[in-house]
Amino acid sequence: MDLLSLETPVPVVDLDIVEANLARMQRYCDAHGIALRPHIKTHKIPALAQRQLALGARGITCQKLGEAEVMVEAGLDDILLSYPLLGAAKAARLAALAPRAKLRVAIDSAPALATVAEAARASGAEIGILVEFDSGTARTGVMTVEELLALARAARATPGLRFDGVMTYPLGPKAAAFLAEALPALKAEGMEPAIISGGGTPRAFHAHEAAPINELRVGTYIYNDRMTVAAGHATWADCALHLHVTVISRPEPHRAIIDAGSKSFAADIMPAGLQEGYGYFPDYPEAKLERLSEEHGMVDLSACARRPEIGERLRVVPNHVCPVSNLVDRIAVVQGGVFQGYWDVAARGRSI
Numbered sequence: 136m137d138l139l140s141l142e143t144p145v146p147v148v149d150l151d152i153v154e155a156n157l158a159r160m161q162r163y164c165d166a167h168g169i170a171l172r173p174h175i176k177t178h179k180i181p182a183l184a185q186r187q188l189a190l191g192a193r194g195i196t197c198q199k200l201g202e203a204e205v206m207v208e209a210g211l212d213d214i215l216l217s218y219p220l221l222g223a224a225k226a227a228r229l230a231a232l233a234p235r236a237k238l239r240v241a242i243d244s245a246p247a248l249a250t251v252a253e254a255a256r257a258s259g260a261e262i263g264i265l266v267e268f269d270s271g272t273a274r275t276g277v278m279t280v281e282e283l284l285a286l287a288r289a290a291r292a293t294p295g296l297r298f299d300g301v302m303t304y305p306l307g308p309k310a311a312a313f314l315a316e317a318l319p320a321l322k323a324e325g326m327e328p329a330i331i332s333g334g335g336t337p338r339a340f341h342a343h344e345a346a347p348i349n350e351l352r353v354g355t356y357i358y359n360d361r362m363t364v365a366a367g368h369a370t371w372a373d374c375a376l377h378l379h380v381t382v383i384s385r386p387e388p389h390r391a392i393i394d395a396g397s398k399s400f401a402a403d404i405m406p407a408g409l410q411e412g413y414g415y416f417p418d419y420p421e422a423k424l425e426r427l428s429e430e431h432g433m434v435d436l437s438a439c440a441r442r443p444e445i446g447e448r449l450r451v452v453p454n455h456v457c458p459v460s461n462l463v464d465r466i467a468v469v470q471g472g473v474f475q476g477y478w479d480v481a482a483r484g485r486s487i
């Protein structure tokens with residue numbers, strides 16, 4: 136089967152580019168003495184997680200328990216859950232995983248700590264705690280060193296828990312200042328963190344300059360996307376996943392309609408000031424994917440000297456690649472330019 140006979144829309148992943156992206160990040164981490172703990176949210180495929188480990192990663196990061204369950208089932212056994220878990224149902228699922236893998240969980244509150252403590256109690260297995268701090272993103276994460284210290288002390292004092300360190304996402308502008316205050320304070324109480332974990336692909340190659348981290352959680356680097364290219368992290372040639380689509384209609388000379396809409400592309404638009412639209416067409420750089428309905432993508436060709444015909448297949452680099460993986464049951468894989476088969480996106484859709 137050749138690539139042109141694959142039904143569209145379909146995400147096509149080039150394993151040669153994947154391999155180069157993985158190797159480059161591992162080399163960066165090795166050169167700076169930083170452990171790499173890739174986030175599987177981008178690919179959601181156990182075989183790719185295994186490849187990341189084979190190249191030298193310390194373990195993996197999962198966002199949702201459901202993702203971790205898929206990965207543990209596939210044999211991955213060193214997992215950071217970088218997301219606060221709350222309540223009895225989550226505690227029970229975490230307890231079921233705990234004897235099967237070395238687990239760490241990021242928390243930023245006493246109730247989240249209590250959930251992990253309950254899982255440790257129920258399973259009899261020790262679970263590591265990372266306290267998440269906000270470094271300028273205003274998402275999860277404690278805002279003050281006092282809160283961090285209180286949670287670290289609570290982790291240390293709770294049977295079944297182990298205080299392992301601190302984490303933040305992304306590695307924001309306030310990380311260095313926060314750590315400059317937090318690290319001596321933790322040390323003064325005998326709680327020097329074994330792990331100082333930062334994350335985010337766009338600035339990954341500057342992580343060693345940003346703050347004294349010793350672990351890097353990156354996800355998007357495996358495929359790259361329009362945002363990581365815009366951030367200067369990657370080039371178009373480093374984009375491993377293209378959505379292959381077909382032009383299904385050309386109602387007007389300046390308009391093409393493709394067979395992929397919001398069922399295939401994430402709604403993420405580019406940050407203000409960067410390019411418009413929902414994706415980049417490498418073969419038609421001036422084309423603009425300006426609107427999505429569920430199954431249609433509306434492409435403005437006004438700026439294109441050359442324009443695609445009905446039936447023509449186009450490649451699109453999505454703005455943000457992680458949600459694209461989440462929208463499909465399988466991806467097509469190529470190596471050496473040859474179609475290798477379809478791979479299941481085993482951990483897709485695991486929103487709980």
Ligand SMILES: Cc1ncc(COP(=O)(O)O)c(C=O)c1O
Nearest residue numbers: 217304334335336352353354355
């Ligand atoms: C907690 C956490 N760590 C790491 C990452 C990886 O970020 P990136 O995909 O930019 O590498 C994410 C992405 O959402 C995240 O939420």
